[in-house]
Amino acid sequence: MRSSLKFTNKLNMLSEMECESRFQILEYENLDGATDVQTALGLNIMKKSGIKLKQVRILLEDSSVTLEPGSLSYMKGKIQITNKSGGLLGLGKKIISSKLIGESIFRPTYSGTGEIFLEPSFGHFALIELEDDEIVVGDNMFYACEEGIEIDATIQKNVSSAFLGNEGLYQTRIEGSGIVVLKVPVPESEIFKCILINDTLKVDGNFAILRTGNIEFSVEKSSKSIIGTAVSGEGMVNVYRGTGEVWLVPTKSIYKDLNIKGLDAISGINAESNVEDL
Template sequence: MKTNIEMNNTLTKLSEFKNNSTFQVLEYDDLRGGTDVKTAFMLSYMRDANIKLRQLRIVLQGGGVYTEPNALSFMRGPIEVSTNTGGLMGLSKKFVSSKISGEPVIKPLFKGVGEILLEPSFGHYAILQLEKEEIIIDDELFFAAEDTIDISVTTMKSISSALFGSEGFFQTKLSGTGIVVLEIPVPETEIFKYSLVDDVLKIDGSFSILRTAGIQFTVEKTTKTLIGSGFSGEGLLKVFRGTGEVWLMPTKVVYDKMLSQGMPFGVGGMDNLVQEPGFHKDHDKNRNGEKEK
């Protein structure tokens, strides 16, 4: 079939991790699909701000991968999709956990040989390879994981952590050996990783995204009394204590303020287009920008 269309859909491969399956973060070099003035203005604004559209590609070689519900864009090859509920009892437990936490625990499982491309996003992706490890993340950050990873819900250890920690009563726990992909609202250059050895880290705000199993999370007063905390101007702090890793993204506070104040120059819908993840690392293995056809 002849056509005048030159399908030069070249993307830049930002990073790649290989295990039972291959995970690639692809980035669209440019978006030129504007067909009206408003869309063209937004695309120009995004181009000037270096806001890029990214997409996760997963190459299956007989293994399986869990993804967030409704995250699929398209797939190629003999790949079967199922939901691993663990029988009637397992389904009941997952249903209860989902209703309580507000996060869908039953995630689709893709298994076979071929490739999967998940929906494009203006967010950023962190690929992690766990080796008999456990991490705890905010619910909305999970994007995909190999089926060798156990995905479950964990509860806060104290009432104060749940009530005043901004994360709610429940978070997502990922454990085992395999690859995990998180969708995060800031680029990797703005993530701070702290390695604690029987130490303590205190933060004022909701910008922690990950902690490992050896870290205990609590919410504590800045001073010995609640009244003193009020006068100090700091109030309550999130406290991470123990041995392990904590990931922080302090610039998220600035982006949240920018979104709440709205976009300049009358671009009313821009903040809906460029929103935070959840909203629908050792990262880059290839910083030279391989081209992916």
């Protein structure tokens, strides 16, 4: 039986998926390593605020995974590391793709049997399993995946989505079968995974972070007429059509406002709500 690493610090498992390899998102119960007052105060505030350190663990069983460069923290077992460029043609494709979407050219592959731990982070992670499918995600969301999954660039299919959607001309496409680890801007519990069945989703804002390959994306006026758009007080909206899944993070703007404006951003919203309630 394969041995496993043991920890003195209690770790909670937030989520787990298994295919060829097993992927886990772990969370540290506490951080007790402060050696000065300033660090101790910081850790105490984080503890009271519910901010916890997370780490991705991957268990290999004669299997292979591909990681984002620089994401490895440590590993144990009989694991070999290789960089596969796919020959001259494959290398050229990787270079072009990396320039278009800002992703890394070379992603190391780890093969064998053992355990891999990625760099701990106070950020958030999500697991998704693809079954001969593709997803289009925001920049720098890819973190790790099972071998055989391709990561490259996809171009926006129409002018409106390319120049009015605030998502760039090129986006990251992840295609194949297996488990993918994504870095997400909010906890997975705050992600609204909207399933469309030959339907239309209109989003007033840029907070859709993922869509499956069968979903078409465009940017359109919120109303069919210019007058209607003016009356509604809205301008352009992001439109998703087809059958598949779209991930929305509506709470993302709240965290952004808090980070930039502080509590005034939230108190201002509450104040307006109280006035309307009178």
